[in-house]
Amino acid sequence: MRLTNVLRKIALLGFIWAIAALVLSTSALPQEKAQDPLPSWNGGPAKQAILSFVQKVTEKSSPAYVPPEERLATFDQDGTLWVEHPLYAQAMFALDRIRALAPQHPEWKTRQPFKAVLKNDRKAMAKFTEGDWAKILGATHAGMTTEAFLKIVGDWLGQAKHPRFQRPYTELVFQPMLEVMKYLRNNGFKTYIVTGGGQEFVRVYGERVYGVPPEQVVGTSLATKYEYHNGQPVLMRLPKIFFVDDQAGKAIGINLFIGKRPQAAFGNSTGDRQMLEYTGAGDGARLMMLVLHDDGKREYAYGPAQGLPVTKIGTFTQALCDQAKKQGWVVISMKNDWNKIFAWE
Amino acid sequence: MRLTNVLRKIALLGFIWAIAALVLSTSALPQEKAQDPLPSWNGGPAKQAILSFVQKVTEKSSPAYVPPEERLATFDQDGTLWVEHPLYAQAMFALDRIRALAPQHPEWKTRQPFKAVLKNDRKAMAKFTEGDWAKILGATHAGMTTEAFLKIVGDWLGQAKHPRFQRPYTELVFQPMLEVMKYLRNNGFKTYIVTGGGQEFVRVYGERVYGVPPEQVVGTSLATKYEYHNGQPVLMRLPKIFFVDDQAGKAIGINLFIGKRPQAAFGNSTGDRQMLEYTGAGDGARLMMLVLHDDGKREYAYGPAQGLPVTKIGTFTQALCDQAKKQGWVVISMKNDWNKIFAWE
Numbered sequence: 001m002r003l004t005n006v007l008r009k010i011a012l013l014g015f016i017w018a019i020a021a022l023v024l025s026t027s028a029l030p031q032e033k034a035q036d037p038l039p040s041w042n043g044g045p046a047k048q049a050i051l052s053f054v055q056k057v058t059e060k061s062s063p064a065y066v067p068p069e070e071r072l073a074t075f076d077q078d079g080t081l082w083v084e085h086p087l088y089a090q091a092m093f094a095l096d097r098i099r100a101l102a103p104q105h106p107e108w109k110t111r112q113p114f115k116a117v118l119k120n121d122r123k124a125m126a127k128f129t130e131g132d133w134a135k136i137l138g139a140t141h142a143g144m145t146t147e148a149f150l151k152i153v154g155d156w157l158g159q160a161k162h163p164r165f166q167r168p169y170t171e172l173v174f175q176p177m178l179e180v181m182k183y184l185r186n187n188g189f190k191t192y193i194v195t196g197g198g199q200e201f202v203r204v205y206g207e208r209v210y211g212v213p214p215e216q217v218v219g220t221s222l223a224t225k226y227e228y229h230n231g232q233p234v235l236m237r238l239p240k241i242f243f244v245d246d247q248a249g250k251a252i253g254i255n256l257f258i259g260k261r262p263q264a265a266f267g268n269s270t271g272d273r274q275m276l277e278y279t280g281a282g283d284g285a286r287l288m289m290l291v292l293h294d295d296g297k298r299e300y301a302y303g304p305a306q307g308l309p310v311t312k313i314g315t316f317t318q319a320l321c322d323q324a325k326k327q328g329w330v331v332i333s334m335k336n337d338w339n340k341i342f343a344w345e
Numbered sequence: 346m347r348l349t350n351v352l353r354k355i356a357l358l359g360f361i362w363a364i365a366a367l368v369l370s371t372s373a374l375p376q377e378k379a380q381d382p383l384p385s386w387n388g389g390p391a392k393q394a395i396l397s398f399v400q401k402v403t404e405k406s407s408p409a410y411v412p413p414e415e416r417l418a419t420f421d422q423d424g425t426l427w428v429e430h431p432l433y434a435q436a437m438f439a440l441d442r443i444r445a446l447a448p449q450h451p452e453w454k455t456r457q458p459f460k461a462v463l464k465n466d467r468k469a470m471a472k473f474t475e476g477d478w479a480k481i482l483g484a485t486h487a488g489m490t491t492e493a494f495l496k497i498v499g500d501w502l503g504q505a506k507h508p509r510f511q512r513p514y515t516e517l518v519f520q521p522m523l524e525v526m527k528y529l530r531n532n533g534f535k536t537y538i539v540t541g542g543g544q545e546f547v548r549v550y551g552e553r554v555y556g557v558p559p560e561q562v563v564g565t566s567l568a569t570k571y572e573y574h575n576g577q578p579v580l581m582r583l584p585k586i587f588f589v590d591d592q593a594g595k596a597i598g599i600n601l602f603i604g605k606r607p608q609a610a611f612g613n614s615t616g617d618r619q620m621l622e623y624t625g626a627g628d629g630a631r632l633m634m635l636v637l638h639d640d641g642k643r644e645y646a647y648g649p650a651q652g653l654p655v656t657k658i659g660t661f662t663q664a665l666c667d668q669a670k671k672q673g674w675v676v677i678s679m680k681n682d683w684n685k686i687f688a689w690e
Contacts, residue, residue, distance in 0.1 A: 069558065146600055190560075203604045213414065214604030215535075215560075221601060226593035226619055233622045235600050242601075248571035255491055255580050256566060256587075257602060259548045259559030274571055277578045 037183040040176040040340040047337065049287060049330045050180060054187050056285040057263060064285035066263060068188030073264040073287075074218075074254060074275060075181065077195040077202060079314040080268045080291050081210065083162065083172040085300040088313065090197050091133075092169075093156050095125075097140035105139075114139070126312075138239035142222055145234040146200065153204045167344070170209045174291075175345075176338045177266070181210060184264065192262075194254060195219040196246035196271050200237075218257045220245045250275035263287065269314045276329055288329040292316060295335040298345075382528040385521040385685040392682065394632060394675045395525060401630040402608060403532050409630035411608060413533035418609040418632075419563075419599060419620060420526065422540040422547060424659040425613045425636050426555065428507065428517040430645040433658065435542050436478075437514075438501050440470075442485035450484075459484070471657075483584035487567055490579040491545065498549045512689070515554045519636075520690075521683045522611070526555060529609065537607075539599060540564040541591035541616050545582075563602045565590045595620035608632065614659045621674055633674040637661060640680040643690075 041047040056064040057071065078084040087095075098108070098117045108114035113132035116124035128136075141149070162172055181191045193212050195202055199219030206212040223242040224235040245253040251274045254262065264287040265272070265279035276288040293300050293316070294308060302311045324331055334341065386392040401409040402416065423429040432440075443453070443462045453459035458477035461469035473481075486494070507517055526536045538557050540547055544564030551557040568587040569580040590598040596619045599607065609632040610617070610624035621633040638645050638661070639653060647656045669676055679686065 199601075200604070215602065217604065224597050224600065226596050226623075232626050233596065233619065235597060251571050251578065252569050252580060255569065256544075257560065259545070259562065274578065278571075281577050 037186070038176065038179050040179055040338055042337055042339050044337055046289070046330055046332045049289070050183070053264065053285055053287040054183065058187050062285075066284065070260065071184075071187070071189040072192065072258065072260050072262040073181075073184045073189045074192045074194040074250075074258075074262045074266070074279070075177070075210075076250075076267040076269075076272045076275070077193050077219075078197055078268075079293065080266050080272070081173055081177050081193070082169065083165070083299060084314050085293075085302065085311070086163065086313070088197060089160075089162075089169040090201050092160065093153065093201070094133075094136050094140045096156060096160060097152070098136060101139065141198065142237045142239035144237055145229070146224060146237060147234070149200055149237055150204050153201055157205060170205050171344060172342065173209055174334075174338070175340050175343045177291075178210065178343075180266070181212075185211065189264070190216065192216045192218060192254075192258060194245065194250050194265075194275060196244075196250075198222075199245070218245055218253045220249075246271045248274045251278035254278065265289075266291070268293070269316055270320050271315075273320060273323065277327075280327055280329070288324075288327070289332055290316065290320070290324055290329055291332045292334065294333055295338075295341070298341045299334055382531070383521065383524045385524055385683055387682055387684050389682055391634070391675055391677045394634070395528070398609065398630055398632040399528065399532050407630075411629065415605065416529075416532070416534040417537065417603065417605050417607040418526075418529045418534045419537045419539040419595075419607045419611070419624070420522070420555075421595075421612040421614075421617045421620070422538050422564075423542055423613075424638065425611050425617070426518055426522050426538070427514065428510070428644060429659050430638075430647065430656070431508065431658070433542060434505075434507075434514040435546050437505065438498065438546070439478075439481050439485045441501060441505060442497070443481060446484065486543065487582045487584035490574070490581055491569060492579070494545055494582055495549050498546055502550060515550050516689060517687065518554055519679075519683070520685050520688045522636075523555065523688075525611070526557075530556065534609070535561065537561045537563060537599075537603060539590065539595050539610075539620060541589075541595075543567075544590070563590055563598045565594075591616045593619045596623035599623065610634075611636070613638070614661055615665050616660075618665060618668065622672075625672055625674070633669075633672070634677055635661065635665070635669055635674055636677045637679065639678055640683075640686070643686045644679060 038047055038050065056062050057066045059065060075081055078088050082089070095117050098114055102108055102118055105114070108118060113128055113135055117136070144152070157168060157170055160169060161167060162169055165172060185191055191212055193202055193206060193210065193216065195218070197219055199217055199221045202217045202219055203214040206214065206217045221242045223238045223240045225238055227234055227236050243249065243253065247270070250272065254275065261282045262279045263282065263285065265275050266289045267276055268291040272290070280286050280288050293302050293314065295301060302309050302314060303316055321331070323329070383392055383395065401407050402411045404410060420426055423433050427434070440462050443459055447453055447463055450459070453463060458473055458480055462481070489497070502513060502515055505514060506512060507514055510517060530536055536557055538547055538551060538555065538561065540563070542564055544562055544566045547564055548559040548562045551559065551562045566587045568583045568585045570583055572579055572581050588594065588598065592615070595617065599620065606627045607624045608627065608630065610620050611634045612621055613636040617635070625631050625633050638647050638659065640646060647654050647659060648661055666676070668674070
């Protein structure tokens with residue numbers, strides 16, 4: 001191609017881009033204004049905090065501007081992104097697995113904690129110690145390859161239903177939080193799930209349900225062992241905790257898996273305290289939010305902050321409430337801040 | 346805006362895009378053909394294996410097609426992406442740190458292994474056991490916050506020079522491998538470093554040198570502890586190995602940190618064997634490559650495969666060579682396959 005031809009093409013391209021940009025900018029403006037990125041959120045300080053944070057971080061002229069490749073937001077899962085009552089979905093999975101595996105373990109009929117699960121003895125189950133749960137987790141989460149485990153969880157998710165809502169657990173995600181995740185991603189953020197729950201468990205549905213790929217799920221993990229089955233390498237799941245991604249473990253896990261400090265973090269319990277502290281300790285604009293379950297009608301109400309009932313699940317203590325106030329963390333009232341909780345409402 | 350106006354704008358936009366696409370396609374074609382994505386590679390089976398693999402995985406009509414979001418390639422670092430002789434850069438860093446810290450540790454003058462380092466007793470240093478190295482690592486890599494460590498490494502990289510090449514270590518990266526990484530990324534791959542070396546160490550320069558951000562560096566890590574300094578949360582590095590990302594640990598680390606199986610993996614020693622096996626055990630097109638250091642003139646020649654000298658660093662054993670042949674792993678001869686080793690040549 002002769003140089004003059006190349007130059008002519010470049011000039012033509014420049015002209016076309018200029019027109020395209022003009023047309024796009026004039027036609028896109030009214031649409032943008034009309035579109036609320038957080039339609040399930042009522043107007044108020046919580047919604048405003050999100051919008052204002054994103055503006056501060058993304059506007060190039062802002063002193064708190066963060067380049068897109070550094071934008072990072074972390075989300076707890078249970079109670080923050082989906083329902084955690086009356087029991088974590090993963091605990092429900094473990095109990096269902098005990099029932100499914102019982103025929104291969106006749107000894108469980110007379111051995112605790114399995115006996116209580118098989119008899120559905122709710123009184124005994126409510127008193128399960130950490131040691132009891134460790135036995136249940138060992139019997140249901142270990143002893144298979146990583147690939148086999150993913151399949152078992154996927155199959156369970158396909159048929160299990162929440163006892164109250166009678167819907168798959170993956171439909172019990174909070175629509176307002178999905179909107180926040182999407183809104184942040186549309187503004188250049190990488191969104192990570194940082195869960196006290198099982199890393200591999202969440203990876204099964206993280207992409208489909210939250211738009212979060214496996215490599216962006218940080219969670220509690222078991223040790224695995226490299227073995228050969230029929231000459232092919234596999235990773236066997238061992239009945240041994242490798243990493244506990246809860247409380248201080250969440251800050252440690254963020255540094256270990258991501259190596260960056262988030263600008264925004266979302267939680268709902270004392271297990272998220274250190275993640276929010278660690279996020280808040282960075283420079284510039286920061287957004288720390290806690291979901292308060294104060295809507296017993298549409299979801300659940302538990303606390304014990306603000307006099308809500310005390311449960312074993314999701315401990316939003318008064319101390320956490322006080323710390324939130326002191327450090328400028330925004331508490332999200334499900335009752336007041338969300339006009340919709342589930343997509344299917 | 347009236348509907349007719351909107352429609353007119355959409356039609357105009359469509360017209361503009363069509364012209365733009367036409368101009369772009371006709372002007373881009375000759376340029377594309379002329380551009381070799383791997384200019385530092387000589388023609389031959391190694392270069393051909395890379396080009397053919399990428400074609401198989403990216404062509405939509407290919408039976409081995411992989412969607413972009415699943416494309417993953419993992420790279421060992423020492424000896425695969427940069428020079429590892431006469432000693433890993435991180436070991437050089439540790440020895441330099443011992444010298445720098447010596448004034449604060451008068452007891453090191455008479456205590457091994459520190460005494461040998463301070464006297465530059467090469468004979469004694471060559472005989473260092475794993476326990477000796479653990480003491481050196483503990484004294485140089487732990488006892489500070491994660492942020493302080495990143496700064497110490499960054500400062501060292503800014504002034505340290507390789508004993509033979511008299512250049513910063515970050516200039517001793519292999520240009521052909523940078524081209525492969527870039528070529529894979531341009532074809533939708535996520536590129537990860539999976540190193541037996543220190544995860545935090547590599548994260549200091551991974552983005553700048555390799556285009557690999559911190560969250561895509563998997564390596565050996567120390568345990569950290571969440572503490573408060575002056576009321577601010579910090580992560581303290583403990584003198585305790587948390588995860589060894591070498592040999593079977595590389596396959597375990599890939600599953601732990603990424604949760605996906607790579608389609609391509611690059612290594613240079615027995616430490617990479619399991620990573621290549623694990624990569625090769627997946628379906629579809631696979632690319633496993635091993636860098637053989639057989640160029641004593643431009644870099645180093647060590648083996649002991651093909652009768653090259655045996656060293657403690659980078660063990661490309663005869664058994665690895667045999668396995669490569671058996672499993673179709675491609676051996677890269679630095680001497681024959683690379684027309685350029687460093688960018689500054």
